Amino acid sequence: MTDIVKILTRKNSLRKQCQDLSITDIEKIIIDLTDILKEKEVSELERIEADREKNAKIDMIRKTMQEAGIGFEDIKDLVVTTTKKKVEAKYRIIDADGETHEWSGRGRTPLAFQEYFDKHGVTKDACLIK
CATH class of the missing domain: 1.20.5 (Single alpha-helices involved in coiled-coils or other helix-helix interfaces)
Known part of the structure; x- marks a missing residue:
């Protein structure tokens, strides 16, 4: 409130x-x-x-x-259901704990990625999945 x-x-x-x-x-x-x-x-x-x-x-x-x-x-088979298509991950990092994080690049930057960028002084382009 x-x-x-x-x-x-x-x-x-x-x-x-x-x-x-x-x-x-x-x-x-x-x-x-x-x-x-x-x-x-x-x-x-x-x-x-x-x-x-x-x-x-x-x-x-x-x-x-x-x-x-x-x-x-x-x-029931005639009913059209709409579901959002899951967006493929475009960026990937492995944090200090060895955990893999993936991000589509859409929306707000996830905290794990922001911390990684700040710590390593890189941009998201450096984490691009090839």
Whole structure:
């Protein structure tokens, strides 16, 4: 929980933080929080309605399948599943403990690689898998 959430959800902490604020400042905060609350409520209602519509469509499909005598087993092979393709390792190091570390070169530099680069004064190109 962040500090601001701790302050906002504890009345005594909030009171202490508001001691030096003017009435106008407090009113502005209340208006802003009320607007945020309304936005959140609308968003939640939209999500609930979308879920309700989705479930109604699923129920309709189930009913249609039942009426046609089709079960999930009959169509499960038609369902396309998407999986992320694993990216091949592009760099490899062996640390001081003899442990091998591999990295695709994507994303943030793993700690083991950063420590290796700093210690040996090399770049990732020196660790390229050939």
